[in-house]
Amino acid sequence: MDLGQLENVVAGVDPGGPGLAVGVYADGKLLHWAARGVSTVEFGVPIDSRTRFDIASISKQFTAACLLLLAGEGKLSLTDDVRSHLPDLRLQTPVTLGQCLRHTGGLPEWYGVQGLTGIPLQGLDEEHLMAVLSGVRRTAFEPGTAFSYSNTGYVLASAVVRRVSGQSLADFARDRLFGPLGMDDTAFRDDAAVPMPRMAFGYDRDGRRADTQESVVGDGGVVTSVSDLAPWFGFLADGRVLGAGLREALLETAPLADGTPSPYAHGIYHLSVGELQGYGHAGGMHGYVANLLYLPGPGLGVAVLTNHSGLDPVGLSTRLARGLTGQEPQPSPALAGPGAGEAARTALLGHWHDPASGSTLTLTPDEEGMIRVTDVSDAVVALGSDGRWHDLAATRRAWLALEGERLIQGDTLSIRPPVSFVRCEGPGEDPAPEGAWLSDEYGVLAVVREGVLRVGLTLRAPVVPAPAGAWSAGPFTLRLDTDGDLLISGFGLRESRFTAQPPGTAPLGIPPGLV
Template identity: 35%
Template sequence: MRLALLLASLIAAGSAHATDATQNADRLMQKYQGEVPGAALLVLKDGKPLLRKGYGLANLEEHAAVTPATDFRLASVSKQFTAAAILLLAEDGKLGLDDSIRHWLPSLPPSTDKVTLRQLLSHTGGLIDYEDLIPPGQTAQLDDQDVLRMLSATPRSYFAPGTAYRYSNSGYVLLGLVVEKASGATLQDFLERRIFKPLHMDHTLLYVHDDPTPDGSSVPNRAYGYSKTGGRWLRTDQDLTSATRGDGGIYSSIDDLAKWDAALYDDRLLSDASRKAAFSPHAKVTGEPYEASYGYGWRITGDTLWHSGESIGFRNVIVRWPKQHLTVILLSNRNEPEPYRTVLKIAEPFLHPAPQS
């Protein structure tokens, strides 16, 4: 009898804690609720969703609500997938992480001879940001070949390769092109065949701007990006740099990202050695507002592995606490607020339950 009462008490306490933690999350997500650009939130503990919810709207014009199946542009959260593609090809023996980027992309200037794939993965290659090379008056979206052409005509760099850290979208665009050279497939097809399909991420894709369905209908349940201007939300879904791929072109949902998260705990996709390489600190992050080291497509802060993603009209973050087997993912189709601090606050009661009296 006493044991039954004790078990009932523990179950009730656990249920009360879960309710409190969920209510805390809902309070923190209030800004995303209503007839405004919204967000999708997922809290995973031991592989199970403790909170899986959509807030606000994915499409203001059509009043389409955000759901757990809504596909958001991941922006730089995409980089962990590009890094995984490089690691898979290294496992296949198709490339080496210490290969020169110029070995794969020989149009680059001789100054890049000593820039390695490993350095590009950790943002230590010193390449010039392609955003700073866009010609004045450019109106057409840039694609990866445009980026390669601009970098090929730019012999200067920020620093000698391997000597410093500077976050580089240029590097990840080039890594995407290396995936194509080494695999013989397009980047979108390689990601589909080697990552999305095996993990049953059935609604995730790398968006290609010259897709035959220019209205974006190739993206299922698509969220469109918005920015607040003069007190009004205006659609700002694409800009000049929204068509590059390896640095930020993937669309996905919290439901599909739950499958990605699960695969990062075992060898169903990447070997233990590859996962260890991705999650190890290779460079100290500088020039960014958060204290962190950088792995391959992941920032590392204390016990967390995380990455944010920002592009015009989207702000996203995934934060993983592998030791606690907890992950929180927040995807939003708006230019503000930046969600990293919100996610840390959402995670707090799941990480540190309040003592029950």
């Protein structure tokens, strides 16, 4: 094995700033590791193989494994309606446990709900969040018919583990998963206020402190180190310790209702690294990003854990895996020179709308031959040799392409399927609608007065015209339906309905779950 490959991954990281640890695994053992940077900038503590990181959504496979252990004992089934275990839920449509784990339940994203209610993340735990989620009534689509990544399903899965086993997810995983595997430094951190030995502090892209604040787990919350992950890679290889049946169940995929294949299994998804098939998952949370992948052909595992939001563990781990398996690096598409592809550029310019999510894009010229993409972010793309328009960021992972009458937006390494946009009219001239609207799901009012949207405890944002007959307010898109109700989309929410209230209605009361 060329250890120079490993050192190359960490070479560009500032040794005095937040950084990363990288592990390479085979046969359930950590073969080699490398690290660069410090776990705490304030004290200059170097990162090593036992430094613990929050691995965010990589945690989902451990949550799913806990649920599958209970299923194997006959205490539940993945075909169970989640309401049968959580009767306090007010969902109007059955959503199965399997749909929760595969992101096909149409459940609203709880981070979006948190944005609307304003309930503080600091100290937020399962009990308080479940008080909020118990009000959810509507799914974004008929469960099982589409894929829409939602952390909510995994919060519900964590609550199901507690109801069925009588233990918190953290305790159940310690006793039934991490303990038997010998992963003594790995845990669900369900109380963010408790200090953890060798825990790296998190830092954002600008190097500012950005540690995890909430104590909700299931969708995330696992802390671990590159050394402690070795037994898990052994389990992913052949099911050792926990059983081949559990491994097979964890990796089992299912098509959507119309037969469309989905690569997402249970908290882990199937992928390819060049010519090799594998499975893995990425994770990102305040101050932490990480990636884990396993290639069963060569029996190779790779983990990249970081405490710096500006790093790209997905790209780094993929590059490392290709190098260690003798594959050439994935070439970044060459960019066309100035003035090239002018006809193609002209065809993309204008306003685009995704009817499913409610999101919009506006594409305008930006310097010679380039396009500025205006949405929640603000990127510049250029025509590549593959015919796609690529983000000018160093990785060039994000891309746009015109397919017939539709604009497709994707990411070469994302688990989320590409998004399809249709052309739409540009922002109108109508002022923001004035009034008050009540969410019967979250118990909060949305009030628009003098061009400003106020929702819940903290959201205050100016309302401005947006494409497709909508208005934008911060990260959210607003629309009025034919009944005068307000539909709010964005941040993982799809047309969350707020019912029109009498004139003069003012916000009052405390959103459920806050106390």
